[in-house]
Amino acid sequence: MTLETKSRWRSFGGTQGVYVHDSRATGTPMEVAVYVPPQAEAGPVPVVTYLSGLTCTWENATTKAGFQRAAAEHGVIVVAPDTSPRGADVADDDAYDLGQGAGFYVDATEAPWAPHFKMWTYVTEELPALIAANFPADPVRQGIMGHSMGGHGALTVALSQPDRYRSVSAFAPIVAPMDVPWGRKALPAYLGTDEAAWARHDATRLMRARGWPRDILIDQGEADGFLAEQLRPELFATACREAGVDLTLRLQPGYDHSYYFIASFLPDHMAWHARRLAG
């Protein structure tokens, strides 16, 4: 797996890089941003993957979330992949919530998406192997976080692989895609009519079916315009309570869905992951 360096910047004593590689999962070139903190000079460090939301690439979080300061403080590698395959030969849709920029972290089975939209395999298999092979990462100390559609990705990826991910948190995640318009549109488009396939990508259903052996942190802005219709964190909170899982769901007055919200609470999330990934 050859990783080509697209950009590199010194940042908080470490290195923020943007790399491109030919993905076997998606059959396209994929860009990924990786921050390596100064502590990695002394040996392998934990890895936290950050999954972005609708319309985003690696760039939104990497330029606007301020994660480098927190990652350098705690000695954590941060991996920020794209949200879908891209390119002129890749299927797309005029809507912002389907197609390029809206991969929903699933392996599509339906036309026209199936040939390239394999973000589940990309994020859960190819990307961890790529990071392990190319960076001073400790593969047994992995956490995952994400925002909105990326919060959906982080929760579903972690709940499906509790042995790989020690820690999971999210900012304003889509927690019940089967019950909200974004998911009611994307899941059938990508996965067809099989509701069992949808349920494997619904954090609330996964929590009911499988539970989670550790705790979970979610921050949600109360002034988030998507809260009532698309996010509905109470559905996930109920599932966690019924499963006996320790969910910290913090409703943050006045905060919206933007990167100003994410940046405000990212230091807490990074510290939270670092404590769970220590040692």
Next chain:
Amino acid sequence: MTLETKSRWRSFGGTQGVYVHDSRATGTPMEVAVYVPPQAEAGPVPVVTYLSGLTCTWENATTKAGFQRAAAEHGVIVVAPDTSPRGADVADDDAYDLGQGAGFYVDATEAPWAPHFKMWTYVTEELPALIAANFPADPVRQGIMGHSMGGHGALTVALSQPDRYRSVSAFAPIVAPMDVPWGRKALPAYLGTDEAAWARHDATRLMRARGWPRDILIDQGEADGFLAEQLRPELFATACREAGVDLTLRLQPGYDHSYYFIASFLPDHMAWHARRLAG
């Protein structure tokens, strides 16, 4: 002076706003970003103005520098104005380093710039009055910082008004515009052939002529592609030494001219200003 709110976000317990107002100085609408920290609820707090570089607006620093976290930590208002007047009726140039986005913080006297390019008056008179009238700002505790062309602005503004600005710092500033291509192009374009007018906007000449009653902090990336030709901090360092002024000039190995560089050292700068603006 009516200030219209364009956007407002909750950020680190405070408020990041973007406002627009009709500027008497430039004769155009001007946008300005203002971060108000949570401490301002208890009474007036110090103000630090951040001046941006070529091609930038309020947005670059406001989204990418991470200053909100540091400002909330220290209880400082941060004001980030645009770098020039803008609009279809405002003169411009195809080059990135002249015209809109490149005001150089001077009052232009030459055609076609003179009608609107009054960034000196805007930053030193109109903007401080606007902030004092509309925000919980303590006008006697003001600092100023900037990047590149904005570092030039911060240094020249502070050195010209030592009674107004208690603290000044810069990231990769243009310190001697009369000796570098950016300034050799912009100063005659905006100010004509009078070299005395140029010298009033050259931090190295101002330091030689007037000195500065306090200390100064500058960070400069050693991997900055503009360092040798456009920035030349050694010229300012020499002038400070000869004037007996305590300049801390930190050359940062591996860092370039980007916001990754600025973000990395902005926490230090904000702490540095906060100490000098305390009490």
